[in-house]
Amino acid sequence: MVTLVDPANPPSRKAPLVWAIGAAIPWAMLAVAQVVWFVLDARLGWLHAVAAAATVVGVVTFVVVAPLWRYRVHRWEVGAQAVYTRSGWLVQERRIAPISRVQTVDTHRGPLARLFGLADVTVTTASSAGAVRIVALDSEVADRIAAQLTDIAAIGDRDAT
Amino acid sequence: MLLVHPVHEVLGQVPLLIGAVVLGTATGNAMWSVAVLVLMIVYGLARWFTTTYRIDAEQIQRREGVLQRSVLSVPRNRIRSVSTDARVLHRLLGLTVVKVSTGQEAKGDAGFALDAIRSDEVPALRALLIADSPPDALEAGVEASAPERVLARWQPSWLRYSPLSFTGLATIAAAFGVIYQTGAVAALEDSPLARQGLDAAERFGVVATVVVAVLFVLTLGVMLSVVRSLITFGNLVLSRRDEVLHLQHGLLRVREHTYDMRRLRGGTIRQPLLVRAFGGARLDAVMTGVDGAGEASLLLPPCPSATAESVLTELIGQQDAVTGALRHHGPAATRRRWTRALTFPALLVVGLGTTAVVATVPAWAWVLCGVVIAAGVFLAADRSRALGHRVGDGWLVARSGSLDRRRDCLEAAGIIGWTARQTLFQRRAGVATLIAATPAGVKGYRVLDVPADLAWSVAAAASPWVADCDWTRETAHS
Numbered sequence: 063m064v065t066l067v068d069p070a071n072p073p074s075r076k077a078p079l080v081w082a083i084g085a086a087i088p089w090a091m092l093a094v095a096q097v098v099w100f101v102l103d104a105r106l107g108w109l110h111a112v113a114a115a116a117t118v119v120g121v122v123t124f125v126v127v128a129p130l131w132r133y134r135v136h137r138w139e140v141g142a143q144a145v146y147t148r149s150g151w152l153v154q155e156r157r158i159a160p161i162s163r164v165q166t167v168d169t170h171r172g173p174l175a176r177l178f179g180l181a182d183v184t185v186t187t188a189s190s191a192g193a194v195r196i197v198a199l200d201s202e203v204a205d206r207i208a209a210q211l212t213d214i215a216a217i218g219d220r221d222a223t
Numbered sequence: 224m225l226l227v228h229p230v231h232e233v234l235g236q237v238p239l240l241i242g243a244v245v246l247g248t249a250t251g252n253a254m255w256s257v258a259v260l261v262l263m264i265v266y267g268l269a270r271w272f273t274t275t276y277r278i279d280a281e282q283i284q285r286r287e288g289v290l291q292r293s294v295l296s297v298p299r300n301r302i303r304s305v306s307t308d309a310r311v312l313h314r315l316l317g318l319t320v321v322k323v324s325t326g327q328e329a330k331g332d333a334g335f336a337l338d339a340i341r342s343d344e345v346p347a348l349r350a351l352l353i354a355d356s357p358p359d360a361l362e363a364g365v366e367a368s369a370p371e372r373v374l375a376r377w378q379p380s381w382l383r384y385s386p387l388s389f390t391g392l393a394t395i396a397a398a399f400g401v402i403y404q405t406g407a408v409a410a411l412e413d414s415p416l417a418r419q420g421l422d423a424a425e426r427f428g429v430v431a432t433v434v435v436a437v438l439f440v441l442t443l444g445v446m447l448s449v450v451r452s453l454i455t456f457g458n459l460v461l462s463r464r465d466e467v468l469h470l471q472h473g474l475l476r477v478r479e480h481t482y483d484m485r486r487l488r489g490g491t492i493r494q495p496l497l498v499r500a501f502g503g504a505r506l507d508a509v510m511t512g513v514d515g516a517g518e519a520s521l522l523l524p525p526c527p528s529a530t531a532e533s534v535l536t537e538l539i540g541q542q543d544a545v546t547g548a549l550r551h552h553g554p555a556a557t558r559r560r561w562t563r564a565l566t567f568p569a570l571l572v573v574g575l576g577t578t579a580v581v582a583t584v585p586a587w588a589w590v591l592c593g594v595v596i597a598a599g600v601f602l603a604a605d606r607s608r609a610l611g612h613r614v615g616d617g618w619l620v621a622r623s624g625s626l627d628r629r630r631d632c633l634e635a636a637g638i639i640g641w642t643a644r645q646t647l648f649q650r651r652a653g654v655a656t657l658i659a660a661t662p663a664g665v666k667g668y669r670v671l672d673v674p675a676d677l678a679w680s681v682a683a684a685a686s687p688w689v690a691d692c693d694w695t696r697e698t699a700h701s
Contacts, residue, residue, distance in 0.1 A: 063680050064684075066692075067694045100254075136454070139694070146694055152646065154650070155643065158692065159639065159641075190666045191660040191661075191667025192439065192639055192660025192667075
């Protein structure tokens, strides 16, 4: 019987904040739209109440619960032979890929992530079902991992299929 | 080729041609239609004069384009499979389209096709492309190689599985959709013909009319399926010469695929419910550089399952992987099959029950409900029976499904990533879905609902790099 212990490293401490802001933007727009609707047309009070309740539930779930939950789940580690991550909240995944089969290493920074100095690292292999994503890392950590992986993988000396 | 391009150009531009004819009649000057037709033929001829291909030691290259030139080159060591496709017009003229497939297939891109090569040049060309050897080895290579061995040959009895597919019904639905799109149905609705039909139906009785209509559609569907299967797969031959696998099929439109056996990473035996009920199975190849779903990877159409199994055994040389007993996934996985299959019937019963309290529910609704429950029970039992995996001897085998049962046999050396996925419910049930990532076939092969504490043992047994990695811990109990 074999088990895998969890990878060691958590994402950046700013990750939950960035995830929460990212989720809050669309929900805020929805809330504003509801307020406008209420101001323009205040009939059908029960419908407004239902919509407001749904919004509150959505905000609590996606802006408060999900980021904290994800922060507790997300872990990553780059070993001597493999990259190993754990991610998700309702649906959780552990994914491992051997460094010898890595084809590309990308870093990606979204607008919000750049504001807070975060970056994602995507490690792709020849299989589209095998890409490993390490999300919400501190920018310098992400660059260090990318450089380290590119070094070990010695990408380009064979086609890795 | 001089004929094929202009004719296909004209056929491919039928809407434009109709437009030209309409323009010609509308302006009262037939010269417009003739001019458009001539332009199209000239364009087709120009394509022939401007398209060339060449094969050198390193790559195969195609130059084409009338107004804008494009050069497409493929390194020869990246060629994974070669297929040919001869439609009726091509065959009449003794021509063939040769398609070359590499590892990375861009979506929506036509890939590398050499349209209209003379058929007698094709075997040499194919041997040259797939052999990964320089052109001068060609003359010696083709003749001297081992004799071709036939693995499977199409039998007329295979046709008995084809009425059991839904392709015929799908064809009818598609045809009806097209007819509906053109507005023909809307026009029919008010026509005397439709009114007569309605009158006849009223005289005949609604139930009888529906039964007759359903029987008619079913019969038509079965006939279409059989005919389509006969035309597509008639005289199918699967053969092997050394490391090259060769598949040829089709009565009217002849298609040939040549695969490099070194790229074979396993196979999938698929048994759709209706085919399985009659002891049939179909076989798909799991191969790098070949799309895992659809026609590209097909090795055998529905045929007796013994045939599919013996051919796969022959290809991968592992009897155990193809027919060996599987390790079942235990009570938690079975329980999940039952809850999932019976949730909808349960909701239906509750819904009907609540309705029955306030209003009368017609008898047929209860009968329907019973049928749904029976189907759910069957599905749950069948799906839990199917669930299983086997790992060892360098092979990973996973079986699942009922309506579309599949047994994936995957060479463990080809696995380049593992994912263990757990939904909230899977965590509570203590099971996980294990996904083996590979560059071949459909890229991700799932082992459904493995007991969670067993999941990484399976991965470690298949891939030594998982067993050796920094996070692996051996636990005491077996």
